[in-house]
Amino acid sequence: MHAQSPTTTPAAAASRPVIVRCLRLEKRYGTGESATYALRGVDSTIFRGEFMAILGPSGSGKSTYFNMIGALDSPTAGRVLIDEVDVAQLSASELAFLRCRKIGYIFQSYNLIRYMTALENVMVPMTFAGVSPETARRRGMELLELVGIGHRWQHRPIEMSGGQQQRVAIARSLSNKPMILLCDEPTANLDFKTGAEILEILRQINRERGVTVICATHDHRLLDICDRMMWVRDGRIDRVDERKDVKITVGRMGGQE
Amino acid sequence: MKDIVAREQVRLSAWKCLRLSLTGMSFRLGRSIITVSILALAVAFLSYMITYGLISHDTRLAAGRELEDERLLGEFSTRLTSPDSADTILANLNSTDEKAAARRAEYERWSQTASLEEILRIARQLDAFGLYIRQLPVTKRAVLTGDMEEDSILALARSLGSAARLDSFLKHLNASGEVPMPGSEEEFRRLIQSGVPLLAGWIEAVQKGQLVAIARVQSATAGQDIKTLLAGSTAGFTSTLEDAGFHSTPEMHTRLRRLAQHALEEEKLRHALTQQEVRYALARKSGLKAPQIDMAAVLPWITSARRADDAAACLSPAGIGLSAAQLLAMADRKRRTDALRNVAGASFSGAGDRLSPREGIFAFDAGTRWLIGVSFIVCAVGVANAMLMSVTERFTEIATMKCLGALNSFVMQIFFFEALVQGMVGGLAGLILGTFLAVVRSAAEFGTLAFHNIPYADLFSGGLAAWLVGLALAAGAAISPVWMAARLAPMEAMRME
Structure with missing residues (x-):
């Protein structure tokens, strides 16, 4: 097998298939004297079907790491393998294919297309994938029902609350039945209750559809849902914990909130 | 087991791209209107310059020719x-x-x-x-x-x-x-x-x-006066000229006769105006002071048939036999000649140089060319700025589309279509505005003379050129920033904002 992350137990690695693997990943912004490192050689492994939380303070390199594994940004050095395929080896068209069908993205600021209705937003990735308009419309409505806003399908983002927009974004991310769902601070702009609802939807998708969910967050409620948590600090992975090992800690944090 | 197999992404038809960009444009109508207005203004400026340049050039040229024609009699007399x-x-x-x-x-x-x-x-x-x-x-x-x-x-x-x-x-x-x-x-x-x-x-x-x-x-x-000879319809005089070897044509004689008649009428009037009786009568009628009475003062005063009648009555004691209709015609001729002089003298570039006929739509004099050049630069800068603004504020949208699996060519296409539509609409609006303003200015400056010499074919080519310039600038100015953004990885594009 491939090189193991030092924080992964050999038993777990052997028993489960890997979906995202990073090898000595580096990202540097700027050059020469003024160069700053966002990532300083990260090795990590994410397993198929798990719910991974990426935690860390701002500026820790968490977002950069997140963008790398989502093939949204190119590393300065090192490799990202998604299902054993080196992302750097893919052509622009193959990258578009990957982003369109295999990875779903959810952003902190929802990033819906402003001039499209909820349904049209959900249909965009299907249009890109060449799905027929009828099928796209039907599947789009199903997904909107799934996230609980089927009745608002013809509203534009500007007419919806943050929570509703994030639900549309989730529906959109699921439209081409992705293998991986990447969420960048999905609850950061939402109030407590709405955030909890969004997390519940994510958990449901992970459990029921077997989609690998990778979630960068500050939201400690996520610790209750996830399978594993990755702590990022100063451009390195500090440690990776199994949820069952930190159960007591989480309980205490929950109590504080 | 391998679930992710990377393949080529599907290409979308141009029709789908066009529909998507139209949806986007109709939503961002407010934003589009600003961009389109800037485009329209830029094209209006350019088409105004071209249209006004064309009309004023041709009007002044025609006025110059007509004035030169007036000098025919003098030239001919000198040669004789x-x-x-x-x-x-x-x-x-x-x-x-x-x-x-x-x-x-x-x-x-x-x-x-x-x-x-x-x-x-x-x-x-x-x-x-x-x-x-x-x-x-x-x-x-x-x-x-x-x-x-x-x-x-x-x-x-x-x-x-x-x-x-x-x-x-x-x-x-x-x-x-x-x-x-x-x-x-x-x-x-x-x-x-x-x-x-x-x-x-x-x-x-x-x-x-x-x-x-x-x-x-x-x-x-x-020894007869040449003017009198020319004014009369004597075929004998014509043949005399031809026998002596002077070149002449029937049209030239018709023209010369008309000019000679006018000159004789003016002489009569000038002569009549030297008489005290006539001067006082005219001064009473016109309200001018008696010492001011001369051709240059009296003719402009005759603006209507009534005044012409009055003037004819005042002139009758002199016995020169000028009718009211002749007087009115003389006054009209003088007004036209004055207008022609004004037009021919006023040059677009400020210099009263003699004009030569244009060869092609952009063969203007140096001053006009310079103005059109400057307006082209203003047009280019305005359009480039408007398009750049409308594209940079949408880098996030470009990045999002790329996250959802859009190909670079798709992003390029929707922005290109949008720029094209904006360029067409803005260009057309600007063209109408610019042409209208140019016609208004020409009318104000040259009066009715402006409408006798409209070079329609050249105006059409000039307008088309201005419109195409607007279109090309809009498309060109939009393409470069979009190409920049589309080429980047999605997150790099988002950071650009």
């Missing part, structure tokens, strides 16, 4: 009283216009030579030499021509008749050594030594011939 000067003859030999060709035909008759060819060749050579001398630096020219009058190249050439003078001239000329003179030194010597005397002899022959012709006309007309 004294022979052309040597320089005028030389100029007519080298000129290409229609009038000069008619003059050459007359010269040929008067000089009694069979062929003009040799003379024309010498004249051309001499003309080329004259151009060469004129473009030399002033100090050099002064050394070469001495105290000669340098305007007359013929006089200069004749002064070089002696071999010693020619040698010293050539020595000075070669010493300048800046621009080589046309033809070889040998040719120049031949021109001065044999060509110029031949030409001078020919010119003298022409002048003598013309004198004889003038004498024949005068004896035939028994």
Whole structure:
């Protein structure tokens, strides 16, 4: 097998298939004297079907790491393998294919297309994938029902609350039945209750559809849902914990909130 | 087991791209309107400059021609009283216009030579030499021509008749050594030594011939006033002129007769206005002061049939027989001539230089070209800025689309379509606005004269050019930032904002 992350137990690695693997990943912004490192050689492994939380303070390199594994940004050095395929080896068209069908993205600021209705937003990735308009419309409505806003399908983002927009974004991310769902601070702009609802939807998708969910967050409620948590600090992975090992800690944090 | 197999992404049809960009545009109508307005303003500026340039140029050219026509009578009278000067003859030999060709035909008759060819060749050579001398630096020219009058190249050439003078001239000329003179030194010597005397002899022959012709006309007309002769419809006078060798056509005679009649009417009026009785009567009627009464004051006052009647009544004691209708026509003619003078004198570039006909839509004078050039730059900067703004504020959208699996070509296409639609709409609006403003300005400046000489075909090409420029600028200005954003990885594009 491939090189193991030092924080992964050999038993777990052997028993489960890997979906995202990073090898000595580096990202540097700027050059020469003024160069700053966002990532300083990260090795990590994410397993198929798990719910991974990426935690860390701002500026820790968490977002950069997140963008790398989502093939949204190119590393300065090192490799990202998604299902054993080196992302750097893919052509622009193959990258578009990957982003369109295999990875779903959810952003902190929802990033819906402003001039499209909820349904049209959900249909965009299907249009890109060449799905027929009828099928796209039907599947789009199903997904909107799934996230609980089927009745608002013809509203534009500007007419919806943050929570509703994030639900549309989730529906959109699921439209081409992705293998991986990447969420960048999905609850950061939402109030407590709405955030909890969004997390519940994510958990449901992970459990029921077997989609690998990778979630960068500050939201400690996520610790209750996830399978594993990755702590990022100063451009390195500090440690990776199994949820069952930190159960007591989480309980205490929950109590504080 | 492998679930993720990377394959080529599907390409979307242009029709789908167009529909998506139209959806986007209709939503961002407010934003689009700003971009489109800037585009429209830029194109309006450009098309205004082109349209106004075209109309004003052609109107002034036509006014100049009409005024020149008015001078026909004077020219003709001069030719019937004294022979052309040597320089005028030389100029007519080298000129290409229609009038000069008619003059050459007359010269040929008067000089009694069979062929003009040799003379024309010498004249051309001499003309080329004259151009060469004129473009030399002033100090050099002064050394070469001495105290000669340098305007007359013929006089200069004749002064070089002696071999010693020619040698010293050539020595000075070669010493300048800046621009080589046309033809070889040998040719120049031949021109001065044999060509110029031949030409001078020919010119003298022409002048003598013309004198004889003038004498024949005068004896035939028994000293009658030429204007009176021209104003009458005497076929005899026409044949007298033709017998003497003066070139004329029936149209020219019609024109000359009309002009001569006008001139006679003016003379009558001028004469009548010298009489006290008439002056006081007119002063009472018009409210002008009696000492001010003259042609220049009275004719502008006659603006209606009623005033013309009044003026005719006042003039009746003088017994000149000018009717009210004739007076009104005279007043109208004067107004038109004044308007023509104003138009022909007012030049777009500020300089009252003589206009030459345009060749093609952009062959304007230097001042107009400069203005159009500047307006083009303003147009380009305005459009580039508007498009750049409308694209940069949408980098997030581009990044999002790329996250959802959009190909670079798709992103390019929707923005390109959008720019194209904006360019078309804005360009059209600007074209209408610019043309309208140009027509309004032309009408204000030239009055009704502006509408007699509208070069429709050129205006159409000019408008089309302005519109296409707007379109190309919009598309070009949108494409570069979009290409920049589309090429980047999605997150890099998002960071650009």
